[in-house]
Amino acid sequence: MSYNVNNDLPENAVLSVQNVGKTFTLHLQESQRLPVLHGLTFDVPRGACIVLGGESGAGKSTVMKMIYGSYGTDSGRILLRHQETVMDLVTAQPRQVLAARRETLGYVSQFLRAVPRVPALDVVAEPLIERGISRETARERAGELLTRLSISTRLWKLPPATFSGGEQQRVNIARGFIIERPLLLLDEPTASLDARNRGVVIELIRESLGRGTGMLAIFHDADVREAVADMTVDVQSFTPAREQAAA
Amino acid sequence: MNNETPLLSVTGAGHRYGDRFGCRDVNFDLWPGEVLAVVGESGSGKSTLLGMLSQRLTLDEGSISYLTTRESSAGREDGTEFELLDLATLSEREVRRLWRTEWGFVHQNAAEGLRMHVSAGGNVGEPLMANGWRNYSKIRSEAEMWLRRVEIPSDRIDDAPATFSGGMRQRVQIARNLVFGPRLVFMDEPTSGLDVSVQARLLDLIRQLVAELGLAVVIVTHDLAVARLISHRTLVMKDGAVIESGLTDRVLDDPQAPYTQLLVSSILQG
Numbered sequence: 001m002s003y004n005v006n007n008d009l010p011e012n013a014v015l016s017v018q019n020v021g022k023t024f025t026l027h028l029q030e031s032q033r034l035p036v037l038h039g040l041t042f043d044v045p046r047g048a049c050i051v052l053g054g055e056s057g058a059g060k061s062t063v064m065k066m067i068y069g070s071y072g073t074d075s076g077r078i079l080l081r082h083q084e085t086v087m088d089l090v091t092a093q094p095r096q097v098l099a100a101r102r103e104t105l106g107y108v109s110q111f112l113r114a115v116p117r118v119p120a121l122d123v124v125a126e127p128l129i130e131r132g133i134s135r136e137t138a139r140e141r142a143g144e145l146l147t148r149l150s151i152s153t154r155l156w157k158l159p160p161a162t163f164s165g166g167e168q169q170r171v172n173i174a175r176g177f178i179i180e181r182p183l184l185l186l187d188e189p190t191a192s193l194d195a196r197n198r199g200v201v202i203e204l205i206r207e208s209l210g211r212g213t214g215m216l217a218i219f220h221d222a223d224v225r226e227a228v229a230d231m232t233v234d235v236q237s238f239t240p241a242r243e244q245a246a247a
Numbered sequence: 248m249n250n251e252t253p254l255l256s257v258t259g260a261g262h263r264y265g266d267r268f269g270c271r272d273v274n275f276d277l278w279p280g281e282v283l284a285v286v287g288e289s290g291s292g293k294s295t296l297l298g299m300l301s302q303r304l305t306l307d308e309g310s311i312s313y314l315t316t317r318e319s320s321a322g323r324e325d326g327t328e329f330e331l332l333d334l335a336t337l338s339e340r341e342v343r344r345l346w347r348t349e350w351g352f353v354h355q356n357a358a359e360g361l362r363m364h365v366s367a368g369g370n371v372g373e374p375l376m377a378n379g380w381r382n383y384s385k386i387r388s389e390a391e392m393w394l395r396r397v398e399i400p401s402d403r404i405d406d407a408p409a410t411f412s413g414g415m416r417q418r419v420q421i422a423r424n425l426v427f428g429p430r431l432v433f434m435d436e437p438t439s440g441l442d443v444s445v446q447a448r449l450l451d452l453i454r455q456l457v458a459e460l461g462l463a464v465v466i467v468t469h470d471l472a473v474a475r476l477i478s479h480r481t482l483v484m485k486d487g488a489v490i491e492s493g494l495t496d497r498v499l500d501d502p503q504a505p506y507t508q509l510l511v512s513s514i515l516q517g
Contacts, residue, residue, distance in 0.1 A: 027505035028512060070496040072503070094480050094494045095278065115454070115476065116447035130458070 003195065009079045009086045014183045014214035015044040015067065020076035020090075022062060036062055038240040040076070042233045044183065044214040049205065051229040052218050054236035060218045061247045063235060064187050067216070069097040080104060102130065106184040108176030110191055112160055112168040120146065120163070121156040124174040131179065140177075145174040149200055166192045177204050184208065186217040190224050202227045252314055252331065253278050254431060255300070259309030262299045268294030269488065270487045273310065275480075279430065280310050282457055282464040284478035284495060286471060286510070290485035293467045294435065300465060301352055301433045302342050306335050315349060316430070351424030355436040357416035361408045367394060367419050368404040374427045382431045393422040397452060414445035418452065425456060434466040438473060450476050471514055475499055483507050 009016050019041040026032045036059040052060040065071040067078055069089060078089040082104045087096060101107075115123070124142035129135055146156060149170040155163065159191050160171045173189050186205075190198045198221060205228045209215060219225040225232075253276035261271035270292035277283055285293045298304035300311065311334040316327050348354075354360040361370050371390040372380075379397070380386050394404055397418035408416045417437060424432060437453070438446040456476045457464055468474055474481050474495055479500045483491040483506070491504045502508045 023499075025503075027508045031505075065500065069494055071501040072493075072497060094497075095281075095413055098479055115451060117451045 008077075008139055009081060010043055010045075012022055012045045014046055014081050015216065016077075016079040017042050017063075017067070018077045018079065020063075020066065020078060021074050022059070022066060022071070023074055034176040035240045037238050040235070040238040044216050046214050047209050047212045048181070048230040049209055049215040049217055049228045051225055051232045052216065053232045053234045054239070056207060057238040058239055060235050061187055064107070064185050064216070064218065068101070068105065068185055075132070104182050106176055106179070106181040108173055108184070108186050108189045110169070110188045112172040112175075115159075116161060117159055119157045120151065120160045120171050123160060123171055127175060127179045141178055143175065145178055146171070148204075149174055149197060164195070166197070166245065169193060170197060173201060173204070180208065180211060180213060182213060184213055184215045186219075188218050190218045191220045251493075252329070254314050256312045257300070257309070257466075258311075260296075260306060260311055261308035262295050262304045263307040264295075266489060268307075268487050269304075270299065270484070273309070273489055275482065275489075275492065277463050277465065279463050280458075280461045281480065282466060282478040284474035284481045285465065285467045285484060286469065286474050286481055287484035288469060288510075291484040293469075293484045295487070296484065297435055297465065297467045301350070302305055302334065302337075303404070310335060313431070315345065347374070348427065349430050350430040351425055351429040353417070353420055353432065353434040353437045355439060357408060357420045360420045361416065363375075363409040364407050366405045366407055367399060367411070370408065370419055371422045371426050373421060378427050389426065390422075393426045394419070396456070397422045398448075412445075413441050414449060417441065417449055421449075421456070423455065425460065425462075428460075429462070431463045432466075434464060436468055437466070439468070439470065444474075453477055454497075471499060471510060483510070 008018070018038060022037040024034040024036060025186055026034065039061065042050065053062055062071060066073045067089060073090045076090065080087045080089055080100060082100050087100060089097065089100070092100070121139055121142050124146060125135070125138035128138035128141060141152055143156065151167060151170055151174075155167065162170050163171065169189065169192055176184065176186075176189070190201050193201065202224055205215065209228070217228070219229075257273055257275050260273045262269045266393060273296055275283065285296055287293045295304060299306055313332045313334055315330050315332050318327060352360065362373075368387060368390045371393050372386040375386050375389060388440040391404060392400065395401065399415060399418055399422070403411070408419050411419065438449050441449065449471060456462070457477070466473070466478060478495045480493065481495040482489045483498060483504065485506050491498055491502065491507045498507065499511055502511050
């Protein structure tokens with residue numbers, strides 16, 4: 001079902017964002033148009049961590065969501081190396097985006113969107129189970145990651161909805177890192193963690209980069225950024241008409 | 248499994264009430280393992296669409312095709328073969344075969360989908376008997392297994408759904424609809440009318456079963472939170488037309504149509 005876009009994805013890149021633009025139209029506010037991005041262009045090479053920089057409100061999370069597909073993209077191309085093909089995420093069908101998420105494109109958001117009633121251990125194990133790994137093995141791997149991230153075993157059987165912000169975030173990180181995908185999006189994964197757990201996340205990121213994963217990240221903490229960033233893309237320089245967008 | 252042909256393919260479909268269309272110009276494909284939510288307010292045409300897909304209302308425009316599975320004739324090795332059916336031309340006998348072997352329907356009101364005064368075990372065993380199961384103890388143990396899967400306590404198997412709570416009735420209805428191994432299940436507001444905590448439990452159960460069984464599901468709901476929790480893709484309907492469709496998270500996080508923006512902005516924050 002995937003198709004080849006004649007092929008401008010650089011040899012060593014997992015993702016190439018090319019001339020991407022995004023405008024929100026707020027129909028409930030007299031169809032006000034908010035241009036947020038214009039001409040955004042960068043690549044994510046294999047094994048490299050690209051960090052999105054810029055002030056709060058510059059559109060960093062918007063970039064993440066456009067790549068993950070939870071926001072649409074108005075113009076440009078977002079080329080993803082998916083299995084043996086190159087997929088343009090701007091025009092891909094929902095089914096193709098879902099396949100890319102399953103196999104190629106991981107996303108650790110700031111907040112855990114917890115499903116009611118599912119225990120933390122299973123929340124973390126789920127991506128492995130979806131890939132056909134046995135429940136037992138998946139839970140074992142999930143337990144290892146939760147232990148590394150200092151989530152006490154007494155929490156494993158409880159649904160994370162009742163956890164503290166920092167605990168939820170660590171569950172979310174464990175879920176994001178349990179399977180290796182060629183591209184990982186990290187949206188402030190360390191925002192509410194203490195120094196020790198930030199250190200564990202840095203380790204996880206480095207291990208994953210070492211195995212060739214490409215990463216695109218937003219980091220709140222300067223120490224994490226300095227520890228893992230290979231390059232920073234300043235999103236602000238692709239933000240049109242600031243005075244309009246400052247609403 | 249044939250991966251290139253969708254299980255259900257809907258093209259330009261419409262149903263007419265007199266000279267007015269209840270829904271019109273509906274297009275989508277559905278593959279195994281996919282959950283499609285149809286959302287909209289009452290009167291939007293979402294129930295008409297479900298009725299039309301499930302052969303309860305006539306298809307007055309367009310076409311709907313469904314990829315059925317048949318036991319292949321003796322001598323074939325893989326055991327099953329696929330055939331694309333045009334639903335508009337199906338005989339009643341074929342439609343009955345689909346309901347018996349491949350399709351399920353979970354009603355909003357459990358009384359429409361269950362026999363309220365027959366035991367829970369009987370409700371779940373009945374579809375197996377319709378499929379030719381004859382051994383009573385096998386039927387009972389299969390029904391028991393399914394009731395366990397939908398979290399009905401085993402000491403209630405001989406009680407009738409009339410004595411059950413709303414949430415339990417819906418779970419029995421789900422068991423009755425899944426016990427024979429369908430490939431496509433229609434659901435009409437399966438969780439509305441239930442308490443919030445009961446809803447969450449039921450949704451989680453549906454989500455889990457769908458993933459484990461690789462079912463295709465079309466679920467009609469007025470509740471965007473339900474769509475968010477269990478569907479992969481969403482159609483938004485208004486005045487009988489599909490006004491927006493796509494990945495569920497994209498429809499809800501970056502809605503394009505004015506009406507969808509209004510719906511999304513009206514969600515109560517839980």
